[in-house]
């Protein structure tokens with residue numbers, strides 16, 4: 001009996017090894033390559049451990065960490081949907097929901113149901129824990145873009161207004177103090193970009 | 207004031223991005239490349255969430271997860287020391303201890319001290335939480351070798367006896383039920399290897 005339970009747990013742990021091969025849009029900070037979703041999940045869990053004091057509401061850090069550790073496993077079937085890709089968000093939700101059922105369905109039933117419930121709670125972003133987890137999941141790639149002088153914003157020609165609308169509401173809702181800091185960084189980043197561009201233009205004319 | 211605390215937290219979170227570039231001996235299960243220590247840490251945290259029922263003693267899963275998330279950050283300075291490399295374990299311990307002081311020293315003092323204490327608890331492997339965390343840190347690469355038909359054991363010409371002595375005590379101490387299963391896998395793996403080798407020899411002679 002014990003063996004069967006363990007077999008199921010190990011087949012899940014074996015299957016999710018594939019998350020290490022799902023490549024995201026964001027680069028590593030040293031720009032050597034793109035980040036994968038497994039190491040991204042590790043990093044987010046560290047964010048949650050360190051930054052829980054900035055949560056908008058009262059949160060259970062262990063639950064937040066769990067959500068962040070498992071939130072991306074659906075990408076094993078559904079792939080990563082980049083924030084700056086505006087296509088097809090309905091089919092995305094459906095694919096991810098199917099993926100969650102298949103993957104968590106590999107586990108012993110009770111454990112699988114618990115994980116599925118946590119994943120759905122994260123997706124719905126209504127509880128304090130989920131709102132904070134979602135905020136961190138937006139905050140980390142924003143930071144990467146700030147630290148790499150533009151990153152995916154440059155690549156995708158994203159404007160200040162788009163950054164504000166794509167990251168702002170989620171971060172502000174779950175971690176308002178972090179959004180205050182983000183606003184400053186983002187504003188500064190785009191004003192530096194603008195002055196660099198106008199400097200180049202001047203240079204061209206002279 | 208708040209900004210200074212956050213600045214320190216972010217400088218730590220930024221620094222540990224480098225764990226994604228520390229390459230381990232173990233391959234991914236699809237053998238496409240070697241695993242890095244950040245994604246290894248993510249995977250171990252998932253092991254802890256799922257397999258806590260196999261802990262030898264009574265454990266606090268949140269603390270176990272925290273230990274596993276941060277246990278390898280010292281490799282950013284000290285590098286990964288492979289289990290099958292028998293050189294210099296004294297200088298290793300010293301380098302890792304210095305690394306822990308430097309890295310956790312980037313954090314606000316109280317948080318840095320908490321993390322340093324957790325890391326030292328993991329290293330000492332005396333509490334139930336640390337014993338279980340250590341057991342998982344040995345169990346995962348053993349599984350990878352079983353799943354990849356030998357992996358680093360083949361590469362390093364490791365014998366059955368060496369596997370038993372290098373993995374056994376740590377896994378048995380923190381997760382005895384998991385070690386029972388490991389013993390079966392390892393015995394089976396090496397007996398298959400032996401019969402394949404003798405089959406080859408026979409083939410050679412015929």
Ligand SMILES: [Ca+2]
Pocket residue numbers: 246277278343
């Ligand atoms: Ca390790």
